[in-house]
Amino acid sequence: MAQENKDNAGFSLPDPSAPAAPAAPDAVSAPEAGTATTGFETQPAAALAAENTGSRDLLIGGAILLVLFIVFFLAKNAYANGLVAKKLPPNKANASAWWLFIFLASAATGVVLAGVNASRFMAPVIVGPIAVVALASLVLTFTASRK
Known part of the structure; x- marks a missing residue:
């Protein structure tokens, strides 16, 4: 749809077939007058938001884990x-139950970390040990409960 009437002072969307105009630089990334630029690029705000995990997110994740650990203990x-x-x-039943608790706790920890910040916490260095502990404790849950 071509914009025929330019007299309208209201909001209008750009023509989709027109080439996109370059975005204006942010006030944060624009160099100040009289300062030399070093050639380093700053990251966009969206990339920083994806990488940084706020203390509020970690606090909520910790509270969720605490509630889940209480439920898993029961x-x-x-x-x-x-x-x-x-x-x-009773000693074999208790050992098997503790292995079940460790399995549930490690699986919940992985899920909560993925929910808090997947791009940061779903690295193989973090996921690998959690998965190994979860699988080993799942196997030990059933082997410890044999007669």
Whole structure:
């Protein structure tokens, strides 16, 4: 749709077939008058927002993890009591329940970290150990509950 009437002072969208105009530099990245530029580029604000994790996000993630750990502890006790009711010795049932707690806690930690800032916390250096602990504890949950 071509813009025929230029007298309208209201908001109008640019023509989609027209080439995009270069964006104006931010006030933060524009050099001040009388200063020399060094050739380093500054990152756009959107890239910084994706990389930085605010303390508020970490606090919310920590609170969610705390609530989940309490729920997982109650589930651990219920699982151990269920295994004892199936005639498993209490020490084996308790060990299996603790492995279940470690599995649930590590899986929840990975999910919460992904929710807080996936671009920062989903690096192989962080995900790898969490996944190894989760898989090992899942295997030990079932091997510890054998008679």
